[in-house]
Amino acid sequence: MNKTNQLLLACAASALFAQSALADIRTTNPKRVGMSQARLERIEPAMQAFVDQQKLAGTLTLVARKGKVVHLEGVGYRDREAKTPMSEDTIFRIYSMTKPITAVAALTLWEQGKFQMNDPVSKYLPELANLKVYAGMDGENMVLEDTNKVMTIKQLFTHSAGFSYGFTQSPVDKLYQQSALFSGKTKREDLLKEVAKLPLNHQPGTKWNYSIGTDIIGILVERLSGQTLGEYFEEHIFEPLEMDDTGFYVPKDKQDRLAQIYVINQQGQTVPMENEPLGDYLSAPEIESGGGGLVSTIEDYYTFTQMLLNGGEYEGKRILGRKTVEYMRTNHLPSNLIPFEPSSTGEGYGLAMSVTVDEQGANTMGSKGDYGWAGAASTYFRIDPKEQMIVISMTQLMPSSYFSYNKDFKNMAYQALID
The missing domain is CATH 3.40.710.10 (DD-peptidase/beta-lactamase superfamily)
Structure with a gap:
């Protein structure tokens, strides 16, 4: 892609970002919340490298601290073959990032x-x-x-x-x-x-x-x-938090915003997936999967995570009590089951999310007590009560964690802390 086209895509993405409600809580000076702008600027080229190497079609990444969004950048495409650029309003299949919502x-x-x-x-x-x-x-x-x-x-x-x-x-x-x-x-x-x-x-x-x-x-x-899961989500979580783009399928008037999903083929190439697990998300499913059935946007999911970081409340809307959230994000596994998987060193498990119990033993930068989960198509989030920090990364590639972009992104978010 030549520099002119890159600039046009960047301008288009910036225009979309400016229209979002997240614009109201973005800060132009990350230093005010203890983060370095120069160090945050390392994230975008690192994500762009995954796109340039044709490992990922595109990514959308967010870092927030103390209630302020200090980084929100999209690179590449939500549909590489159609040349549709990644934008903040992109809708993603979040798969197992549904689990914390069901738990709530x-x-x-x-x-x-x-x-x-x-x-x-x-x-x-x-x-x-x-x-x-x-x-x-x-x-x-x-x-x-x-x-x-x-x-x-x-x-x-x-x-x-x-x-x-x-x-x-x-x-x-x-x-x-x-x-x-x-x-x-x-x-x-x-x-x-x-x-x-x-x-x-x-x-x-x-x-x-x-x-x-x-x-x-x-x-x-x-x-x-006595309600369907979707009805209960809508009444008790989505409507109060104004998570308008989160649900068990994408309505027709929003389907152009749904990201193309990709898979690694036998040659190790990133190619469009032909047969999606759990259906195509274009119509209401027979079974609303509490384990992996939702689609969402980075803005909606940020609102959900900020509610948890705030102790169950967001902009005057209380979803859970503070002690309930503390219980949810506490490790509930006995010591003999930690780590819960060999690849998850330093990690215990709360309610529907993993939680760091040994930051020295963990594989990425973080804090004792930071918690989160990921989705099957490589979406990821982490909430850090100690640092009052949220990181969210979105893409659409199966299998999850095939490339290290989530770990790279989390480390780059934490290395930008300066207070």
Whole structure:
């Protein structure tokens, strides 16, 4: 691309940024909130390098501190083949960044005494009583045993209940892959019946295993509220926070803003994805997935994260109590399950989000107690109560974390701190 075209795209993106509500809280002097403008300016060329090397089609990155946005930059394209530039109003499939939103919805019900964390899951979802547990293989036959511990609601939040996702080639995950859960044909009312046909990966509470637990929490929200998950989100989170571009699908009048999703092919090239998991997000889904079904914009997600950083309130709208948020962002795993994955050194797990418990052992700059999660298409966020800081990065590439852009971005945000 020649310099003239680059300048035109930059001007167009800047114009879109200026129209956003985020313009009201952007600061022209990051030093006022303890950050270096010169050091923040390192982020854009680093992200541009991923685009120039054709690793990513485009990125949109945000850094905020003490309630002020100090960095908001888009590079590359939301649709590389159509030459549509990345802009602040781009809509992204946030996949597992849905999980914290589902957790917040459930916690609003917890605050009302609708359930307790140590309640048996089967108390509210009787379809999940009498589940069997995988206990090994006897030749080609799977050995199953009864549960020896009560599965609790809290274990659903922390991915320790025993469910799985079907991401590996383990015997249990192979059954997930063959089940009707991910066929796109299962009816909402039949979802738990399909889950109940599958054995647990382990005894409840004994391991951390990434799973459909948050999807089950979404069903719990529906059972306790009498609303669909989308209706509950809209009434209790999206409408109060004015998250107007977040939902389970993209309406027709906004579909031109949905980013193209990419995948790494067998040759290691970044190419458009042909068959999207969880559907195309262009029409209302049969099942509203609390584990990975939402689309959103960086502005909407910033509002959500700032609400959490503020202790449950944003611009006079309170979603959760302060102690509820503190409980949510506290590590709830025992020491023998930390780190929850080998690649997540220094990380424990709160409710639907990881939390740094050992900043010296972590793989990126940060603080003890910073927390967040990522999405399957390489979206990412982190909230740091100690530094009063938020970082969010958006792109659309599967598999997640194939390239290091999220780690590079987080480190570059933290290296800009000067107070």
